[in-house]
Amino acid sequence: MEELIRLYHGDGGKHTALLIRELFYKYFGNEMLLQGLDAGVFHTAEGRLAFTTDSFVIKPLFFPGGxxxxxxxxxTTNDLAVSGAKPLYVSAGFIIEEGFKLDELERIVRSMRVACQETGACIITGDTKVVEKGAVDGIFINTSGIGIVDCAYCHKEVKPGDHIIVTGSIAEHGAAIALERYKIPVKGPFSSDCGSVYNIITQLKPYYSGIKLMKDPTRGGLATALNEISEREGMESNICEHAIPIRREVEGICRLLGLDPLYLACEGRVILVVDPDISSAVLQRIKSCENGMGACIIGSFTGRREEVVYLQTNIGGKRILNPLEGPMLPRIC
Amino acid sequence: MDTKRLITCLMEDIRKKTASELNLMEVCGTHTRAFFQSGIREMLPPSIRLLSGPGCPVCVTDEACIDAAIALLKEKDIHLATFGDMLRVRGTHESLSDQFGKRGNVSIAYSPLDCLALSKKLSGRQLVFLAVGFETTAPSIALAVKLAKENGIGNLSFLMALKRMPPVLHHILAAKRNRLHGIICPGHVAAVMGARYFSFIAQEYAIPAVICGFEAMDMACGIYMLTRQCNGQERSSLRNLYKTCVGDEGNATANKLLQEVFEVDEASWRGIGRIKDSAYVLSSRYKDFDALNRFCIRLSNPLPKSGCSCGDVIIGNILPYECRMFEVVCRPQNPLGPCMVSSEGSCAIYFNNGRVPMK
Structure with a gap:
């Protein structure tokens, strides 16, 4: 491993995985952690609990849709939800730069309360630190969450033929952030999909036995999440370009900026791997939710023991979706 | 007939009628990427070899230019703005993102015109725009220079690294080392300069050329037209299949601006060397806005790095996979050469969208 930590060690891609495997797993490794899931799930006398944590160091702090x-x-609550858990309690740690505006902090805290109300979780503990100017960029927030796992849900082995479902149109968060970050003066309905997925997952309780796994395609987007699943399961997956839900405006802006929507973050979507016998029923149930109306079956696992994700293109060609290495920056021309 | 069937038919026809091996060069990085992402590359018969050309602005910007930008940042306390892709390209020793990480005095601009507003915000501090690109970005840069002069903006200047396409194509076609059979011309350059800008390819070198768009159907038709000419079904000529965007004469307003603000000079191309008449530099009327003049900075003559074959990749001598550094040492997170940096750089495109063929 290289001697210095670089920005790419934190981008959620290949190098983050390498750092986790080679350093954190080396020292912290235990059965629960080594499963590498969105939340650690552990047994108690009363049932299973899921525990997760995440830090938020984003720019811009305010963006369309959130x-x-x-x-x-x-x-954090979505990480619990995709682990089959009902989010219960959340902690909130704030690291704030000296000189940060109090009314902006209040806006942030207010929207945290609204988000908690929606998922039914409560913030029951917290921490506040203020650091000198320049030590952080505005504000960093860490949240941890604990939830109770539904007894009917567990992570299961993926089998050949299992279908892949995505619960709504992709790349909306990533596109909205890119427009803000690069100050692109384009007007249009660009808004982050940032929202809870717990309401969708609770609707799927009758089908838990046929749901193999769930994952939220945040950093690195759909393509990165599918690569992680393929790698974990050691199996090839195949998705169809024409089946992937994406809004025309988002597709257009990605073309303009030279960004690939398959690698842009979603913050309110779930990828599900589902037994093909129940996939239509699961899809219908997801579509009955307001934030799941755009859900689609986008592909399946082929059974080939190769850790690769293929995309069947609209014109009948084939493309490999490799895990992305390096950041996507807007192109020049 | 729908697009998918039509493309399948075209591919079938290409497969049937192409007996010999054909080397076709797509000059523009956007085409390279679109060939991968549409899946057309996989649909072509193995006898057709697609080679990337020198059409990625990041890939051809030489070390001396990055070094000059870094020298300005270090020695003159300026603020630098440039296109996003440029931040990660290394000069002789470091990249602009290294400087960016250290001091926060580098901004990403999507349009050079953004610099007019940014220069006001900097309240007197000098702003330098690192002006890279081809005939595509040149008009907006020309407009920014012109407006800066008209509005008397004294704290904005331009580090010029703009390049012109025809001289480098002459350089490649005259060398004949890569045995090219056909050229897919850069569609965006053609939109600005007009289809006639590329007529020399067929006229002087008797090599078929097409101008096509970036949709799968456009590109399939482009290759189909090239193979028809290569197979002798049609005579070699320049075919413009992108008439919705590309006229014969190009964009008159843009061309007028280019003539007013720039003049032509020799340029240094990374990995290739110096090519006569291949640079746009500021004309004498606008020399005051040249950052090198304003800050008395001279371009260095960096020695070419050993090991990296970017120069051979962008003139079609080898495929990215054939560079011995590809994937082994040179990767998007640790780019040795500029072709691995930009999302339009040929090596990065091959790395992110393909697999090294089994030997």
Missing amino acids: DIGKLAVYG
Whole structure:
């Protein structure tokens, strides 16, 4: 491993995984952690609990469709939800730069409360630190969350033929952030999908036995999340370009900026791997939710023991979706 | 007939009628990426080899230019703005993102015109725009220079690294080392300069050329037209299949601006060397806005790095996979050469969208 920590060690891609495997697992490794899931799940006398944590260091702090506070609550409660857990309690740690505006902090905290109300979780502990100017960029927030896992749900082995479902149109958070970050003066309905997915997952209780796994495609987007699943399961997956839900405006802006929507973050979507016998029923149930109306079956696992994700393109060609290495920056021309 | 069937038919026809091996060069990085992402590369018969050309602005910007930008940042306390892709390209020793990480005095601009507003915000501090690109970005840069002069903006200047396409294509076609059979011209350059800008390819070198768009159907038709000419079904000529965007004469307003603000000079191309008449530099009327003049900075003559084959990749001598550093040492997170940096750089495109073929 290289001697210095670089920004790319934190981008959620290949190098983050390498750092986790080679350093954190080396010293912290235990059965629960080594499963590498969105939340650690452990047994208690009363049942299973899921525990997760996430830190939010985003720029800009406020964006169309949300802000760092909303993201901090949903980021953690969604990780619990995709682990099959009902989010119960959340902690909130704030590291604030001296000189940060109090009314902006209140806006952030207010939206954290709204997000908690929606998921039914409560913030029951917290911490506040203020650091000198320049030590952080505005505000960093860490949230941890604990939830109780539904007794009918567990993570299961993926089998050949299992279907892949995504619960709504992709890349909306990533596109909204890119427009803000690069100050692109384009007007249009660009808004982050930042929101809770817990309401969708509770609807799927009758089908838990046929749901193999769930994952929220946040950093690195759909393509990165599918690569992680393929790698974990040691199996090839195959998705169809024409089946992937994406809004035309988002597709258009990605073309303009030279960004690939398959690698842009979603903050209110879930990828589900589902037994093909129940996938239509699961899809219908997801579609009955307001934030699941755009859900689609986008592909399946093929059974080939190769850790690769293929995309069947609209014109009948084939493309490999490799895990992305390096950040995507807007192109020049 | 729907697009998918039509493309399948075209591919079938290409497969049937192409007996010999054909080397076709897509000059523009956007085409390279679109060929991968549409899946067309996988649909072509193995006898057709697609080679990337020198059409990625990041890939051809030489070390001396990055070094000059870094020298300005270090020695003159300026603020630098440039296109996002440029931040990660290394000069002789470091990249702009290293400087960016250290002091926060580098901004990403999506349009050079953003610099007019940014220069006001900097309240007197000098702003330098690192002006890279081809005939595509040149008009907006020309407009920014012109407006800066008209509005008397004294704290904005331009570090010029703009390049012109025809001289480098002459350089490649005259060398004949890569045995090119056809050229897919850069569609965006053609939109600005007009289709005739590329007519020399067929006229002087008797090599078929097409101008096509970036949709799967456009590119499939482009390759189909090239193979028809290569197979002798049609005579070699320049075919413009992108008439919705590309006229014969190009964009008159843009061309007028280019003529007013720039003049042509020799340029240094990374990995290739110096090519006559291949640079746009500021004309004498606008020399005051040249950052090198304003800050008395001279371009260095960096020695080419050993090991990296970017120069051979962008003139079609080798495929990215054929560089011995590809994937082994040179990766998007640790780019040795500029082709691995930009999302439009040929090596990065091959790395992110393909797999090294089994030997």
